[in-house]
Amino acid sequence: MVPYERQQRILEILKEKELVKIDELHLLMPNVSMSTLRRDIKGLEASNEVMSLSGGAIRIQSKTAEIPISTKSTLHVKEKKYIAKLAVKQIKEEDTVYVDSGSTCTFLLEALIKMNINIVTTNTNILNFNEDITANVTLLGGEYNKHISSLSGPLAEENLKKYIFDKSFIGANGIDVKFGITTPSIQESSKKKIICDQTKKTYFLCDSSKYHMSSSVKVVDLNNITIISDKIDEKIAEKTQIIYK
Structure with missing residues (x-):
């Protein structure tokens, strides 16, 4: 050929x-x-x-399709673990935090369950952890998406509105200067918007391969959020803070 x-x-x-x-x-x-x-x-x-x-x-x-969590968990593992370590540094004892679905957030959950904090999550991977759990963990109900191990929909959204989070750690499929934070799912986007509204300090976790990429549904603009990643990007850093070291 x-x-x-x-x-x-x-x-x-x-x-x-x-x-x-x-x-x-x-x-x-x-x-x-x-x-x-x-x-x-x-x-x-x-x-x-x-x-x-x-x-x-x-x-x-294209970033419009969601990659199954089983596949995502094998990609950019070093970068995701590094991002999770940076995220842990933002948390104080007895904080109430939300942790989203996604492979990077799952690495973060593994570290947080050993801390003296309150965790609220829609990430069903929490059920797979065999370690002793020190944290107080609440897994919210909702419609189960097996491809990304996530709970979403009206029930999850109503439950989220009952909380005020000190910090939230949210996954993203794309980060773009023009389109902001994006995701392939309207349900996930709606859930993430509510979390932002209920949170004192919002962090989006994503590795640098997602810079200047966009998916089909917008979550939020880049202002008023903080990104935790493995590298800085100068153009995105003009719009929002990036924690990378």
Whole structure:
């Protein structure tokens, strides 16, 4: 196959699978060498058609679709754990905090359950923790989304309105100077907006691969929030504070 044909085949595979690792791609295209595949991927990246992720995975450049939590938890792990450590530093004993769904927030939950604080969450991964839990934990009810291990909808929103949080730690699918914080789900967006309204200090947790990316539903503008990430971005930092060290 000529380069154009190979690249179109890569895009076809990604449309079916949403995300694929390069070794999986090689199994699906056994007659194409790994080095040739890498060159084709670089060519697709240059034309903004695909995006490379840590661990050798690639996906279509669009952020409109939600990646299952089982997949997200394997990507950018080092960066997410680093972000979680930075987030812990923002919390004082006996704080009442909200922790969102998402892989980065799950790493944060693992650290927070050992602290003397009050945790409110819609992240169902809390049920998988086997460690002794020191924190006072409240898991709110709601409609269960198995793909992102999250509870949302009217019941979750009504329960959230009963709380005033000292700090909230919220996940994001994209951060863009023009469109602000975005997510693929209208239910998740609605929930996140309520959390912002009920919180004294709001933090959005996201690794730097989400900078200048946007999804289909807006949550909030960049003003009046703080981002915790693994790197700074000068353009985004002009709009809001970024904690990265």
